[in-house]
Amino acid sequence: MLKLTRKVEYSLIALRHMQGKSIDSVSSTKEIATRYNIPLEILAKTLQHMAKENIIEAINGPRGGYRIKAKLKNINLAEFFEKVEGPLGLSDCFYDANCMQIEYCNIRTPIQRINANMINMFRSMSVQDITN
Amino acid sequence: MLKLTRKVEYSLIALRHMQGKSIDSVSSTKEIATRYNIPLEILAKTLQHMAKENIIEAINGPRGGYRIKAKLKNINLAEFFEKVEGPLGLSDCFYDANCMQIEYCNIRTPIQRINANMINMFRSMSVQDITN
DNA sequence: TTATATCCGATATAAATTGTCGGATATATT
DNA sequence: AATATATCCGACAATTTATATCGGATATAA
Ligand code: SF4
Ligand code: SF4
Numbered sequence: 521m522l523k524l525t526r527k528v529e530y531s532l533i534a535l536r537h538m539q540g541k542s543i544d545s546v547s548s549t550k551e552i553a554t555r556y557n558i559p560l561e562i563l564a565k566t567l568q569h570m571a572k573e574n575i576i577e578a579i580n581g582p583r584g585g586y587r588i589k590a591k592l593k594n595i596n597l598a599e600f601f602e603k604v605e606g607p608l609g610l611s612d613c614f615y616d617a618n619c620m621q622i623e624y625c626n627i628r629t630p631i632q633r634i635n636a637n638m639i640n641m642f643r644s645m646s647v648q649d650i651t652n
Numbered sequence: 653m654l655k656l657t658r659k660v661e662y663s664l665i666a667l668r669h670m671q672g673k674s675i676d677s678v679s680s681t682k683e684i685a686t687r688y689n690i691p692l693e694i695l696a697k698t699l700q701h702m703a704k705e706n707i708i709e710a711i712n713g714p715r716g717g718y719r720i721k722a723k724l725k726n727i728n729l730a731e732f733f734e735k736v737e738g739p740l741g742l743s744d745c746f747y748d749a750n751c752m753q754i755e756y757c758n759i760r761t762p763i764q765r766i767n768a769n770m771i772n773m774f775r776s777m778s779v780q781d782i783t784n
Numbered sequence: 785t786t787a788t789a790t791c792c793g794a795t796a797t798a799a800a801t802t803g804t805c806g807g808a809t810a811t812a813t814t
Numbered sequence: 815a816a817t818a819t820a821t822c823c824g825a826c827a828a829t830t831t832a833t834a835t836c837g838g839a840t841a842t843a844a
Contacts, residue, residue: 521660521737521832522770524763525653526802529743532759548820556756562803568822581811582819597766605653611661624688627664630782631656634729638654641773650762653801658833680789694834700791713842714788789841796835804827814817 528604530558530566536651538576538588546585566604573603592651598642608642610635660736662690662698668783670708670720678717698736705735724783730774740774742767 533556538547549567553560567586571578577589601608607615611631613622622628666684673679681699685692699718703710709721733740739747743763745754754760 521657521733522654522740522742523744524742525800528653529753529759529763532763533753533757536758550820556758557752559803561805564821565803565823571821578821579811580809580821581813582817583812584810584820586821601653608654610654610656612655620689621661621665625665626668626688627661627782631661631664634777634782637773637777638770641769645766645769650759650766657831682789691834693836696790697792697834703790710790711842712790712840713844714786715843716789716841718790785844787842787844789843791840792838794836796833798831798833800829800831802827802829805825807823809822810820812817812819814815 525605526562527566527569528601530563531570531600531604532647532650533558534563534567534570534586535576535588535592535647538586539592539648539651541587544587546579546583546587548585551585569604575600575603592648593646595647596643597645597647597650598639600647601642608639610638657737658694659698659701660733662695663702663732663736664779664782665690666695666699666702666718667708667720667724667779670718671724671780671783673719676719678711678715678719680717683717701736707732707735724780725778727779728775729777729779729782730771732779733774740771742770 534552537552537555541547549560549564552558553563567576570576571586575590575595576586578584578586598608609615613619613628614632614635619625665688669684669687670679681692681696684690685695699708702708703718707722707727708718710716710718730740741747745751745760746764746767751757
């Protein structure tokens with residue numbers, strides 16, 4: 521409960537890795553995977569996903585790889601998590617409505633409040649706060 | 653990612669239900685299950701668990717059921733989640749160490765910080781804030 | 785004695801997460 | 815042009831976690 525997924529962690533590990541390099545140099549999937557002991561294929565998917573979200577950009581071909589494209593300082597954690605994993609919410613009735621209890625639920629409103637607190641907390645931190 | 657489990661939700665629903673009744677009256681599993689459309693056996697387990705944690709107490713026999721035992725105002729949400737679901741942590745390396753990346757991980761410390769923020773947020777609210 | 789309730793280990797099912805495979809496309813280098 | 819190295823991407827498999835069910839016990843009010 522309340523855990524980050526590996527995909528998010530791998531994304532952050534990769535971003536931090538790239539952040540430590542000069543702006544124009546690229547990092548290949550293999551380089552990152554071996555460096556941090558991450559399964560290659562999964563990391564590949566993860567990086568492709570971040571590229572599609574314009575957080576990083578892909579350079580094809582040999583000597584290719586990825587480099588950071590967005591300003592990490594301007595992406596807050598709530599945004600980032602949503603880009604990588606989809607909608608955030610302590611309960612899924614906040615963005616989807618197939619809960620058997622929804623009609624009788626007596627805690628939906630209070631949990632909404634906690635949810636808002638949590639999201640605000642993530643909004644108050646940028647990706648750069650982690651990768652620096 | 654970052655979702656409460658049903659067990660936690662069922663616990664809170666039940667607590668809120670009991671809170672709305674007079675101090676000495678008890679609520680049976682069946683009563684709560686039918687009222688909120690929760691699978692009976694699961695709710696039973698959930699209530700047993702809370703009883704073992706001394707949050708509620710069980711009254712056996714016919715006309716039995718559960719009633720609130722602890723001061724909900726004095727249980728903060730972090731405590732409560734831990735009682736119901738076990739240790740809290742955005743990553744499991746914070747209370748368990750079988751992560752393939754742990755030796756090379758470059759984000760462990762920053763994530764610890766976020767984790768602390770999250771736990772503090774939950775500590776700042778009591779169960780009663782939800783059940784009231 | 786009976787009916788209604790909790791108790792609780794074992795097991796089954798479902799869903800989400802995590803990881804793998806196969807084969808495609810792009811491009812720098814030779 | 816050929817080759818090697820890289821990203822790309824859909825489909826699939828395995829694993830783990832969460833959710834739900836079953837069977838049979840114990841406690842007690844009526
Ligand atoms: S139980 Fe209540 S809060 Fe939880 S998902 Fe269902 S409606 Fe939302
Ligand atoms: S990847 Fe890093 S932060 Fe995540 S569990 Fe492993 S060691 Fe901890």
